[in-house]
Amino acid sequence: MDALANNFQVLFQGLALGSIYALVALGFVLIIRATNVVNFAQGDFAMLGAYIMVAFLINAGLPYWLSFALAIVCMGVFGLLFNYGVYYPLRHRGFLPVIISTLGASIFLQNSVLALFGAQPKRLDNVVAGGLQIGAVFLDSQYLVILAVTMVMVAFQYFFFEHTMLGKKLQATSQDKDMARLLGIPVALMIAITFIYSSALGGLAGVLVGPVLFVSIGMGSIIALKAFAATIIGGFGDVKGAIVGGLFIGVIESFAAFYISVPYKDAYAFLMLFLVLVFRPQGFFGEKVSEKA
């Protein structure tokens, strides 16, 4: 009985952290599909979103939902700036200069936030205080919110990409830019929209995770590393894969930490990454490279 409760507790934590990885991984995937590059500042989008939330909610003293909306809007605007500042000038220069450019942006963001907010981590409170107590199992309210929001975002994203004209245009752009251009789709605008959406999504992940991991300069990098592994495990550039990969890593590391060893927790995610790369290099949902070529 006790063992069952423990297992359930571990599973719950794993799924909750996994959905955070999934949210950040989704941002990775959308940008990979639109531009063919990995955005190494994706984790810092989460960090920045959380700090903007702190600025509105705590420093300016605005109500929760207003701060929340403002943080997401600010992150959207930031995504647009990021597109024109970091990606757009280098868009014809192949993928390496863009990757270096996103790395530079990541360092710039972390140090700017450090200069503005200082090194001390900040606290955000749960959206709803407390949590659910079921026998020996405790479900933290914030983790429940994270799970719920992730599910909503996945559903929203499915609907948006499959059932709206804008979504279809975005898909067409990510599949074949030249063809999309011939069909009259404004490719540069579509890519800008992708950055806006990914940035807002990253910011959302940061605001959600702030109450459980606290808001610190390094919070984004920790999440992004796992999210990146999730992206590869799921299938590079696959939306379903990002979600399944994120949840997979969250659950595996949670159980392995509980049953095997805590200090090696971070290693399990990368052990999984290694195994997947050896036995299924294209990831869970990825297509084989030979087919793509």
Add this chain to the structure above:
Amino acid sequence: MRVSILGAIATGALASLLAFGAAAESIRIGLVSEITGPNAEAGRYTINGARLAVEQINKKGGILGKQVELVIEDNQSTNPGTVLAFSKLGGNSDIPAMIGPIRSTQVQAASPAIQKAGIPVMIGGTDPSLTHVNNPWVFRCRPNDSFSSRVIADFGVKKLKLKKWAIVHSTDAFGSGGQKALTDALKALGVEPVLVQGYTNNSQDFTPVVLAIKKSGADVIGTYMTNSQDLGIFAKQLRQLGVTATWVGSPSIVTDTAMKLAGEALHGTYGIADFNPDANAAAKAYAAAYRAKYDNAEPDVYSSWAFDAMNVIAYAINAAKSTKPDDIRKAILGLKNWKGVEGNYNFDANGDGLRGYNIVKNEGGKIKYVEHISFDK
């Protein structure tokens, strides 16, 4: 170019003239601290503490009848900056003693420069090895880390009478060193920990750690945690999953940041601190004077140790009636139960002045002094 060289020579000459002039009527004490860089805030407190001491010493007639003057040198919060600052001040023959940094790594880097300067330097770094490198000029005005684990074990086992220990520690140098020392200290008291659990810094989830504590049936938890985020997450999950064991932590548990992050989850926990305003009469007087001088700011360890360091120097020079480095050194080593704000100083041959900590309790978010545990013979 020529003008600037001439200018530099002229300025240099002027500066040495001024220095000579000042030396005639005052005693100059060097202070190497963090004025710029990431630790500038802590450095400001250190200077505050030293300045308050200088003000009080001068009011009482100074050192050997001369007024004391602090010569402050910035180390930019870096190791190279510290070495440079020591080389600069060490070259001044009219500075008989110095106060050094509170960071162990900076003291370690500057150790050769201190040896070369050949004058007593008071330090605040707590890595035990700093005073064990055959450098006769280093004196520590804080308890070193080997005493923290003994104090935690002693308090938990003897005062709280708790015998089922779970140790939770970061796997970095500080955490694993602390874990070993705490395990040894407990064994010396005849207690074998029921659980020793490590974790890596920046763990996002402590559920497995908390469940392991639950399973072990521990009634007291001793921790060496490095990051305040980790401490906060652990504290929250510990209480959420219904663990009510007593918690005695290393100093990070009573830092302002950790207490802000974890809030209620840390209420009722014990921690150790080398400075507490209520620990003794000297500390009480110091806290009152500090608040009065610095707009009601709360004194903390960054200022208190520098206050003690400055007073130890003044006392030693007055006792030796000499500013010769060897005489001052002998006088420092000769101090017996000298009452500072951090406790009673008895410098051993290595230069370690303190062997105890204050136990404090987090009562509803306020730090309350419980008792002072010291291992003086």
